[in-house]
Amino acid sequence: ANRLFRKIKREPAMALPHLYGLFQEDADAYDVLSHVAICADPRNTAVAQLAANLHTLGTSEQPGDQIRATNNLQSLLHEHSDWRWSTNMSNIFHNLNTVLNAWTLDDILKIERPADLTTASLPQSVIVSVQFLNRIITELHKVERVEDLRTKMIFLENTLKAIHDAQHMMIDQKEEMCAVAPPPEQLALSTTLTHWQNIIVELIQRMKGRAFISCTLKNENMPVSAQVPLVYEIANDGLNVAQHVRLRVQEGEGYHLAENGYTDVLIDILPPGEKQEVSTTIVPTNGERRLRVVWDITYDDAIDDARLLEFADVLEFTDPNKPFERIFPIPYVTGTPLKSDDVFVGREDVFAFIRENLLGTHQNNAVILHGQRRTGKTSVLYRLGRVMTETHIAVLIDMQGKPARGEAEFLYSIADDIVFSLEEHDIFVEMPEREAFDDAPEFFFRNRFLRGLQKELGDKNLLLLFDEFEELQQRVESGRLSPEIFTFLRNLMQHEDKVDFVFSGTHKLEQLGAEYWSVLFNIAVYKPITFLGNNEIRRLILEPVADKSIEYDPLAIKRISHVAAGHPYFTQLILHEMIVYYNETERTYITVTDVDKVLERIVERGEAHFKYIWAESSNEEQLVLRGLTELLVGAEAVNVKDLQKFLADRGYKWDEAWDEALLSVQSRDIITSRTAKSPLYRFKVDLIRLWIDHTRPAL
Template sequence: MFNDIKTSLLQIYQCIFKPITFTDYENSLDKKSKLRLLLKLSLVSFIFSIFTVSTIRIISFYFFKVLFDWTFLILFTLVPLCSVVVGIVVGIARGKAGGIAYGISGGIAIGIAGGIAIGIAGGIAIGIAGGIAIGIAGGIAIGIAGGIAIGIIISIARCITFGISEGISEGISEGISEGIALGIFVSIALGIFVSIFFDISVGISVGISGCISFLVFYSRVFYILPHLIQYFRAKFSNDNPFRLFRKSPIYWDEIIIYPLPFLTDFLLLLTEKDRNKGLSEIEFVSAKRPTQRKAAFNALLQITINDLSKLESIKAIPDASGNVSFLSSFEGFLPKEFNRTLRIIDDLSIDVRNYLNSSSNYNKLKNLNNIESDFIDIKKSLIATKGPVGVKFLSLVETWSQIIEEEKKQFKRTDMDSFEEIPNPYIFGNPVKADNSSRLFVGRKDVVELIKSNLTSNNSQKPALFIYGRRRVGKSSVLVNLHKLLEKQYIPAYIDFQDPKYGESQPSFCYNLSKVICDSLNDRGFSFENPPLGSFQSNSFTTLGNWLDKTEELLEKENRLVIICFDEYEKMEECIQNGSLTTAILNQLRNIIQHRKYFVVLISGTNEFSELKINWSDYLINTKLIKIGYLSKDDARTLITNPIDDFTLNYKGGQDGETVNQIINLTNCQPYLTQAVCFELVNYLNSQCRKEACIEDVDLAAQKVLGSANAYFDYIWNIECTDEEKEFLHKMIKNVYGEGNEREINSLLRKEFIEKVDGIYKFKVELVKMWIKKNSLLN
């Protein structure tokens, strides 16, 4: 019996002072257990309320000779019972966190509030003074003696519990604001209630004292003194700081609204004593004391800055990623601007590591220039970032920027006395992007002109376009550069279907399609928004269609045409085959082709429609085929000899000499392989400290390409070739093939493995033949 009462009083205490803990316990119970718990605690709180009201009444009579009135005593004894009943209804009906706490704390609060109406003016004054000046313990004692403060202070417990419980389920800041508003409302309402039954001056006193006492108790300002005592003891004494921290108010009470002073410093002090234990305490505050989370964040911010500030040389900066790895456990509690800045720092450390690992002086200088440019962007971003994150990280970035600047000066002084390396601008594998100083993206004028001629036709219904070409011939490079190759009225929206987000589901496809179009419009200076992902979950195509209607209104007004570019369109068929998409997607594209005057559909891929399972011609009607092949010899010579300004590589024999011709003979101007050979050639010459290439150098670079471009060769051999075609290529290498293989020959001609020259079939690209030989595939 005694243990049950003790447990009930502890749970009532948790309702008022530790609602988060109590709510976690409440949520672990089933509905029947919750109801039993509510009834048990309601009974105890009801008895406690009657006892307290009676005590207040007796003290009022003893000290102030207030006559005993049974009418009012019965009235204010029944009030908590009504409140408990309301609490039961709320707890059952709401089914939300804090339902029981509402009833329990409300029953105690309103019941003890009876002491207010029965008290006298002198009791009011003493109660207010006691509640504010002394804090919880002294306030209760003097409040009981005065007959008012304890009534007000405990009456607001319901409001406190309401605010925090709502904070758990609906957001801390919203819960706090609701709690404050409700607390003041209850105090004023209580004052009006008292005014009706008693004197109006007493009612006003009750209302004012209620508001003041509520704000004092709600913010828990009386915890400041014991908190400061523990902090200064930890700072200036030899006591165990962790023991003192765990005996401070931050562990007593879960809902201290008022920011505790020096809490950040207290947490930093703990990490100085023992980093791991200190971080555990910061994690505790972040997770279990949401109203003090800002102090925990400030402590983490300062720890991060302190750690990163120790990286005082360029060789130390790459360690930044490891230095902030401890923050991963706090990711859910950190502000987004802090997380964003950490990602920037992480990227910066990777760039510095790449600089340090670069074997080429050209690449080192290029990386340094990129890092320097990144620092300028980071500074702008941090200046625009509000709060302590921007200020503290800006100081760190300024220091690092000076380190990079000094490194660049030192590098240039060293570089002046050494061999000046040939810059290596070549790219093989990723799409090549055109810029003012680079001619890596060369040729393709014929392809661009064909696209333009179809876009400028007078027909209201523009044809769909299909850019077809074998693997690694530059299809993606054309698409990603369309915004620079076409006039401003054309707005390309590039979609790489190798990105899995486009094939996750039909809502995802429709959302990402609208987002890409919207982003492309915004890049051209238009202010436009696409619907959120949630709006596509039902009726995806209706939502997309309505949005396209609005988009066309803008395009018509501004005389613009959006080109929707689907790269690697075959992946779309794979998604349809595996069920993540349906042919409704293709019907949507057909609708755009037929009925959207200001949209053009462009697809690119390595397979013709006839090679796929779906009958694409039924959907992409009136499609114009634009074939993209190898570079012309003139364009290939430009790429080989003059890819960028100030290119310092010379070829024996000049632009039309035997060395350049050897690269053309080996690659047949295939863009990917041409760049691959040139890339390896530049690296080899730099390693030899030479600037002139000869045929032997090209042959050596070609051997390196057979290894570095192995993924390309392996794909075209194992994925694109059938067994019969492989056998035919074996015979070609042995020069023993005969007639009667028309099917394989036609397929290999279409796939550009072979070509017919003077009536004889030969490999179109010599490097492919060399790769087959080297990898012992003849058997």
């Protein structure tokens, strides 16, 4: 050790090559390193630190020690750029530190490919290690660039092979490179490769473990006969074998099961990617030209036993009762509020609440409607004008479209909205000049303009409908409006008997934060805008197309209700795409299989609202949603403890931030539980789960 230290003292720039030379010359290299650290300190603290950290990196099996050592070595070499190899080795220790910190698949995928080393003077073990890391990271990045499961599997298998090759390289390194002691980076690299291997193996097992069964009725059109053979095609589109696949026809209206008619069919094994046709026989009983046939399939795979799927389709003996008729224009609306009554259903509870508060015995002339984005709040405001037409003249005030150059401009634009709405009711009043608002905008708007309308209003009230009311806060905080606007609006609510107010937004009062909201809204009543109920969903599916040739199977209606959960936007989106599908395929009877095909289209296309929900979620919230998505495969709901363990196994320690994330996604109606105290969670809108499953990588 003393001899080596003296050698380094004579050639300080050669400290790294001299220390690395130990590993090819001395089997006790790490003992020598520890003595070099002692000899050098305090005479040469840099060499002492270099030797000590190389010793720690090459001997400690604790990831924390390895991370600290690589961090120290990187900093030390950066400070001593005059040392030979310092730049290349500093980059190598930086990359090794990043690799050691990658304990989840997400972390690994964020690692950039290390630069290739071109200098031949570095130790061969270092050059080869970087080459293997490059190969592993390159293969993993390919997984992110494809969506097909089988192609992902190919790249994951390639990654696993690259890891195995790197592990064999380290085993053979001593013989191939004539090293008598393992280089210091080898132990840390071995620890990392073992952990990465476990992550990849688990991911492959989960992807391989699922079979995906679909089934279609092949002979939908048949001549009438005493016994009708039905031919089904059962396909396994998953990555694992399906076993004990059993198709069973259920008794239904208009037919019964034929004796000895093979109504129960078993396929022992259905490998992935394969299809098989099976037959059953039914006996028609009522002479109808159309029969709805119902059947189910149970099967086992590596994840679930006795998984149950329900199917139904229509068998037509002659021409359909309703010939195909193209539906155009499509009645369903996506992305914009509903301005007509054609596809507006439900919300009677909301309208009754507003009537009760504006007209009841204990009147309150300010109502706040709050709900998540795209849950139909603006559509309710449009509809409210017609619901309240006997007692009110409604004025929609779109806060996002309002000028914001001070109170005068703001109140003048509201006056313009009022005049326009009055004209729609054949009440014509003169619009004030813009300059009239300049000196005292609040006084003129209230005392001159509003009170000047009382004669024209007669026995009706003005109903001011403020959409996106949170915009007021943003304008006040940016200095475009004075905070006194809140006091002015409160004064109107309290003292103007001919004016009522409805505010619509996405937040509850306690979520808004600013004190001036309490000034305005502590005299208001609240009504949440939630999802549509089952009866309302059914009406929305059937009523707009009641006079058309399209017909929905009950299972298809059930599937739409489940996957959209009554979310107004997603329900309208699915139904709009169902009509597009109907026009394309000319299928007049829509089954659950047809619905699933449309859902695949929506998920693959990636609607903007999915991306909005994802972008609005914190990193912890996204991980909670991804964890739930994986755990809900084959499950109805997920226990919080199972979610905690699932994330912990992937390097995420559960703390208060995760509890807050869980509560946040629940408050945003993304997930739900059966009761307030239930530990079991599922997605409220299953379509969001389908999108996450299709677009986000596995943890």
